[in-house]
Each structure stands twice: as C-alpha cells, then as structure tokens.
Amino acid sequence: MAGQVLVLQAVLVLLLVAFTVFALVLQAEWDTSAEAKRRSIAVAHTFAHSPGVAAALQTPEPSKVLQPLTEAGRKAAGVDFIVVMNTEGIRYTHPVPSRIGKRFVGRIEPSLHGQVYTESVHGPLGREVQATVPIKDANGKIIALVSAGMKVKNVTGWVVQQLPIILGTGLVVLLMATGGTALVGRRLRRQTHSLAPDDLSRMYEHHDAVLHAVREGVLIVGGDRRLVLANDEARRLLDLPKDAEDRHVGELAGLDPEIMAVLVSGREATDEVMFAGERLLAVNQRPTDRDGGPQGTVMTLRDSTELQKVSGGAELARERLKLLYDAGLGVGTTLDVTRTADELARVAVPRFADFVTVDLADAVLHGEEPSRTATGLRRIALHGVGADPPLYEKGRLIDFASSTPQARGYSTGRPTLVTDLSTDTGWREQDPALTQAALDHGIHSLVAVPIRARGTVLGMANLWRSKEHAPFDEEELSLAEELVARAAVSIDNARRYTREHALAVTLQRSLLPRALPELSALEVGYRYLPAQSGVSGDWFDVIPLPGSRVALAVGDVVGHGLHAAATMGRLRTAVDNFTTLDLPPDELLSHLDDLVARIDQDESPTRVVGATCLYAIYDPVTRSCAMARAGHLAPALVHPDGSVTFCDLPAGPPLGIGGMPFQTAHMDLAEGTQLVLYTDGLIEDRRRDLDVGMELLAAALAGHPDRSPEESCRTVLEELLPERPKDDVALLIARTRPLPPDRIADWDVPADPAAVSRLREAASAKLDEWGLIEPTFNMELVLSELVTNAIRHGCEPIHVRLIHDRTLICEVADGSSTSPHLRYAATTDEGGRGLFLVARMAERWGTRYTPQGKVIWAELALTESTGLPDFTELL
Numbered sequence: 001m002a003g004q005v006l007v008l009q010a011v012l013v014l015l016l017v018a019f020t021v022f023a024l025v026l027q028a029e030w031d032t033s034a035e036a037k038r039r040s041i042a043v044a045h046t047f048a049h050s051p052g053v054a055a056a057l058q059t060p061e062p063s064k065v066l067q068p069l070t071e072a073g074r075k076a077a078g079v080d081f082i083v084v085m086n087t088e089g090i091r092y093t094h095p096v097p098s099r100i101g102k103r104f105v106g107r108i109e110p111s112l113h114g115q116v117y118t119e120s121v122h123g124p125l126g127r128e129v130q131a132t133v134p135i136k137d138a139n140g141k142i143i144a145l146v147s148a149g150m151k152v153k154n155v156t157g158w159v160v161q162q163l164p165i166i167l168g169t170g171l172v173v174l175l176m177a178t179g180g181t182a183l184v185g186r187r188l189r190r191q192t193h194s195l196a197p198d199d200l201s202r203m204y205e206h207h208d209a210v211l212h213a214v215r216e217g218v219l220i221v222g223g224d225r226r227l228v229l230a231n232d233e234a235r236r237l238l239d240l241p242k243d244a245e246d247r248h249v250g251e252l253a254g255l256d257p258e259i260m261a262v263l264v265s266g267r268e269a270t271d272e273v274m275f276a277g278e279r280l281l282a283v284n285q286r287p288t289d290r291d292g293g294p295q296g297t298v299m300t301l302r303d304s305t306e307l308q309k310v311s312g313g314a315e316l317a318r319e320r321l322k323l324l325y326d327a328g329l330g331v332g333t334t335l336d337v338t339r340t341a342d343e344l345a346r347v348a349v350p351r352f353a354d355f356v357t358v359d360l361a362d363a364v365l366h367g368e369e370p371s372r373t374a375t376g377l378r379r380i381a382l383h384g385v386g387a388d389p390p391l392y393e394k395g396r397l398i399d400f401a402s403s404t405p406q407a408r409g410y411s412t413g414r415p416t417l418v419t420d421l422s423t424d425t426g427w428r429e430q431d432p433a434l435t436q437a438a439l440d441h442g443i444h445s446l447v448a449v450p451i452r453a454r455g456t457v458l459g460m461a462n463l464w465r466s467k468e469h470a471p472f473d474e475e476e477l478s479l480a481e482e483l484v485a486r487a488a489v490s491i492d493n494a495r496r497y498t499r500e501h502a503l504a505v506t507l508q509r510s511l512l513p514r515a516l517p518e519l520s521a522l523e524v525g526y527r528y529l530p531a532q533s534g535v536s537g538d539w540f541d542v543i544p545l546p547g548s549r550v551a552l553a554v555g556d557v558v559g560h561g562l563h564a565a566a567t568m569g570r571l572r573t574a575v576d577n578f579t580t581l582d583l584p585p586d587e588l589l590s591h592l593d594d595l596v597a598r599i600d601q602d603e604s605p606t607r608v609v610g611a612t613c614l615y616a617i618y619d620p621v622t623r624s625c626a627m628a629r630a631g632h633l634a635p636a637l638v639h640p641d642g643s644v645t646f647c648d649l650p651a652g653p654p655l656g657i658g659g660m661p662f663q664t665a666h667m668d669l670a671e672g673t674q675l676v677l678y679t680d681g682l683i684e685d686r687r688r689d690l691d692v693g694m695e696l697l698a699a700a701l702a703g704h705p706d707r708s709p710e711e712s713c714r715t716v717l718e719e720l721l722p723e724r725p726k727d728d729v730a731l732l733i734a735r736t737r738p739l740p741p742d743r744i745a746d747w748d749v750p751a752d753p754a755a756v757s758r759l760r761e762a763a764s765a766k767l768d769e770w771g772l773i774e775p776t777f778n779m780e781l782v783l784s785e786l787v788t789n790a791i792r793h794g795c796e797p798i799h800v801r802l803i804h805d806r807t808l809i810c811e812v813a814d815g816s817s818t819s820p821h822l823r824y825a826a827t828t829d830e831g832g833r834g835l836f837l838v839a840r841m842a843e844r845w846g847t848r849y850t851p852q853g854k855v856i857w858a859e860l861a862l863t864e865s866t867g868l869p870d871f872t873e874l875l
Contacts, residue, residue, distance in 0.1 A: 039078070040079060337380070415484075539571070
C-alpha cells in the first residue's frame, strides 16, 4: 500500500510540476511582452517630449539632426529602433539608414488623432513590437510622429533566458515532493510495523475488546439513524435492550427523550449535561463523514453524577459572584439615599433573601451625622417576595431595643446572624405581637448587617428568610456583609451629597429675593425652579429706583454647585449696589464686566467664571424702557393686542470677556405691555433647538393680553417644562402700569432767584389739588433749597417735576454735570446747610446724570408725619 501511494503521489507531483512550468513559461512570455510594450511607449513618449525635437523638425534637413539623437537614445534605452516620421509616415530616422525617406510600416491614424498606439508588425527588422506617439508643437498641433519598439525574437530571448530557472525550480520541487512521499511511506511502514492482514484483524479484535471495556459509553449511528454500535457502558447507562443494534433510534424504548432528540438530529454536541433516569450524563456527539468516512454520528456518554455536588457548589459560588457583580452595577446609580437603599433591597430579593428591610438613622436622610445608638432609625426600604409581610412598614421611625440583633450590630459595627428567630428572645421582646406574626408567616432566619462607611454606622440592612429557603449560615453571613458594604459607600456618598445640596440650596435661596417690593409702575410675577441635581447660578431681581422707576435684572452663572451659587450672590449684590449710582444699563454692565474679570483673576486657572446678564430700567412717567444685555437671551414682549415679539436688542459679549462695549436700547412700551425676562434653562433642551424653544415660549404667551403675570408664569412653565428641568430656570414677567398724568406736575424755572417764591406757590397749589396738606411745608423747604442751588451753582435749562406716587418725589434738573456734596457747615459759615436740611426732611435723596446734565431728587413720605426738624442742631 505504501509503494502504491508513493507511485501515485510521484505521478501527481510530476503532472503538477509540468503544469506549473507551462504556466510559468506563459506568464513569463506575457510579462516580457507587456514589459516590451511599456518600454516602447516610455521611450517614444520620452523622445517625443525631448527638448529640441520640435525645433529639429522645422529645419530643412531634419534627418541630419534627428538621426544621431535617435541612435543614441535607442542604445541608451535598450530598444531596437526609434523612428521619427512626418504626419504622412515618411521616415526621418531609422537604424538602417537606407530605410530613411521611406514610408513607415504600421498604422499612424490613431496617433494622428493624439492617441498612443501599440502593435506587432513585420517591419524592416523582422517581427517587431512598436509604439507610436504624436509629437506636438507649442500650440498642441501634431507636427510629426515617433515610434519605438523591439524585435519579437529579442523579447522571446528574455523568456528563453528564464527557462533554466523555471525548469530548475520545477525539478527541485519534484525531487522534494518525491522525497517527502518516500519519507511518508517509510514512516507509515514503521508505524504499522509492516503488519499483515491477519495482524490487522487481530488488532481490530483487540480494539473491539477495549471499546466494550472502557467506562465511557459509545454509540455509533448510521446515516439512516439506525444504531450501528453500542458498547457495554452505553447499554448500562441508557438501559438499552440486547437487540438495540440495527434498530432505529426512535424505536428504542426507555431512551431519554433529550438524548433521543440529539441522536435523531445528528447535530454536534459538546459536554452537554443531560439526565438519563437518575444519572447525570455528559454527552458529546460528532459526525463520522468529516474525513470521507460513512455518514452517521458517534456519541460518547460520560457518567458525571458524582460531579454533580461539586458542580452544584461551583454554580452556587458563581451565582454569589454574579450577585455581587449585579450589586456593583445596580446599587448606587443615583445620589439619592432612599433610591440607593431601595436598589439594595431589590438586588437581594429573591436571589439571596426573601425579605430585605433597610433602616437608616433619620439624621442621615438630611445629610447629617448619625447617632451612636440604634434609636431614631427610619425604615426607608422594604422589599420581599410576598405582599404585606409582617414587618415594620416603610417610613416608620423605629427605636430598636438593646437586646435586638439590630441594636447589637449597630453598636458593635459587626453583622449579626440569627439562624432560628423563634429562639431569639431579644428579637421577640422588641414587638411580641409583630414578631409572632412574622414567625407565623414563615420567617425563620435573619442577618442584620450594619451599613458602615468611613468608620461610621449609618443604619442597618436586615435580610430575612422564610420557609422557602434554608436558614442563613456563616458562609452566607460573609456574603451579606460584602453585599451591604458595597451599598454602604453609595449611601454615604448620597448622604454627603444631600448635605452639600442642602447647603447649596439654602445658600442659593438666601441670595435670591424672598419677596418683591411694592411697585406702582409694574405688576410682577416670577418663578424660580432649581435643577434636578445640584444648584446653579440663575438669578433675578426687581429694584425700585428714584422717580418711580424700576430696574429688572436676570442673570445666569455657568456651572453648578456652591461656587456657582456664591458667584451668583456676588453678582446680584453688585447689581444691587450699582443701582444706587443710578447708572444707565450699558454702564452698569460695564462695571459688572470688570467685577467678573477680577473674580476670574482671583480664581484658579482651572475655574473661570462665565456669566450672562440682562438689565432693564422702566420709567412709568415717560412709559419708556432702556435695556442692555451681556450674552443673555433677548426678552419677549407681550403687546396689549396679545401678539408676542422678541426685542431687537444688541447682543453684548458675556461678562468677564471685556474689550467690547455694551449698547443700550430704548423703546416705548404701551400700557399693559408684559416684559418677559428668562434664563436659558426655560427654552434650551437637548431634544430641541433654541429656535424651537423660543417659538414654544411665544406660543405660550400669545393670545392672552389680560392674563396676570402670575398666571402667565404658571402657564409658561406647564407648557415648556412638563417635567422637572435639568437646568435652573428663572422667569420674570412684568406688566407695565404707567403713572397717571394728573399725578405729575412740572415747571420750567428761569435762572432768577425771584422765581423760587413763585415756584413754591405753584407747588403748594398742586399739593392742595392732590389733597396732600401735611407734607407741604417740608416740600416747600426741599424745593426751595434744590432750586436755589440749581440757580446758583448750575446752569440753564432748569426744570422741576413733582410726582405723586407712593411717596412724594421732587426732581430738579439743570444743565450742569457738577454734583453737590453733603457737608457740615461751621458755626461761622453763612451757607452750606441746604443739602443737610434736604437730607433731614426727605427719606432719600440723590443725584443721577442724564445726557443733558443732572437731576437732583428727593422723596418725602406720605404715610407718616415728617414733623419739623430741630434747627438748633444746624446752628
């Protein structure tokens, strides 16, 4: 057999080598022909574009110039000829000089059309492979042709040169293959020990004996699904009858259905565990026709009943590791104490316990430090396999007695195991009626594990088992401790977050307005909604200004947390302080921009303050509004007819950037117009664009001009924010209420001291008309001092205005920008006491500057008697 294999393989190798040599010869010929064409094209292209060729063609005798060049190029390029011809095919050059002036052999029409043409022809040198390329002048016109090529016998010569290498390689391969076959045959004879057929038969008998003696069942099934062979172990494991062979596997009575299904299907199986009666078998099955054998399958069966206990223990360990892994992923997904405790209870039921309760110190729920005893624990999680277990309900405040397992575990910081609750008198003393109900319910075992983090016990996790499971053991006690330890860190993190969040919220709310002032000029409604997690830097403010004017401000500090809240407080305080200077909106934002830049310089380089702000001033006397913004969203206007527009307000840069001035926009607002100021949290969302949010805001405001600001705030939040926002939201809506004209009186005053008395009389008459008798004397005194100062120290025009609002306001305007100063006059001074009198008579007074000069104003109270000052202290 080995000799026949040797001869057969030698013949096959010889045929393969011959075919390979033939293929290589064809391939070499093809490659050399292709190389000849490529070289001819390259040489022709190179010569056609060589410098001086086009100029030589213009000479009277081109052959004298071109013949030496073509011969030199032919020898250098390794081709057999380079022929230059005119457009009619008459040669200028040729390796055989006698061929010059004769017509070129080959097609020139494709090259006359600008193409590169290759062909094989019978030329003057014999069989030739040539390429023809056009020669163009500077204008791209074809003026001649050049052809380069090689003789076919030279090309074939290259192939002949390669034949020794190819044939030598084939011979080496033949020798190696034949030698390898000889070695394989020799090895085959050595491995079979040159056995005769009788020896092989005897060997088969030995193998058959071994097959039936092994402790592993073997079944061989044919392609027709009939049982071909079953050894003794397979018969024992499957209880097969004696006549099982040659029968269809579907006819074997008593064969386990699962094993029968595998045999009938013929699919592969690897160590699949199946039951055969009370035995646990590991089943493997493979097809027998992989290597050309007969169709069918072979199945092996291994009794693994003894390994069942071992595998059960491994499966239990795997389930416990899986429980710890799931706890690591599923517990502590949020920074909420109650949610984390509930996650702990749910991950342990029913895989480890039947009921789980979590009791935390009540102080932990508020972010504070827990007490040292198991009193004041609140049950915040209760989860079990059944409904209404006889345990303390969720939310109850529990004081565990010192004898209970919970109190012992809380005080020592170690888990407590109670395998039989019916014998634990300390637990039964806590609540005899409830504990007896728990025992009647089937609860019989408890593990009380302290929730311990960073050396502090935060509460207790209680794991209960009922009659469906065996009592806890010492090994499971360690698992329970590990399970609770993973949740304890998350609960402690949630507690710390709760404390910091409460501090931040308290700080933020203390920095926001608690109540808005009473205003005659505006009816105001507002809303502030904190984010889902953390606090942000959104803020707003409503500030009364002199002359019944009102300042509205809305801002936003980038970021969350205490830093953002503290920065917001600094900015709001700065705005409140800057309003005392009565600055225009653009100047106030410039000062605020400088403040943010200084804050950035004081902070670390990794924390840069980013903030936006919108500041507006409404004057009910003139019904005008001046506003400016620093990187903030433009406000919306709800007009008296119900239409909504957004203010065309110049967009300044955010605060802290600097370098760009802010611009103030002025507009007149009709009575009843609603001015809507908001932060980006109201309209921005990951699920929608900014333009969509502004359209939704306009739709929520439109069509309801008579709706109060409070109702508008509620409607806007309901339509734009159905859920709790992810970012802070500040919303401020103000409806304008202009001051009636009959409550305003003004006069132009000439720069004459005699006009002061006439002005006092006119002012007194106006106060009488308004029914204000009591403040007449004070007003006359204040008015006289302010007008006299304007006449003496200011310049024209001088204008006086009285405003009857919640207070009586006196304003004196002049064209000078000099500001008066309050000072104490010496006893020998004849003047300098006027402003001191004004300060004593008025509740407030001050100066604001206008483009035309300045305005000195004073406010007198109307509700209480101002009385007469003690003039003796002024002397």
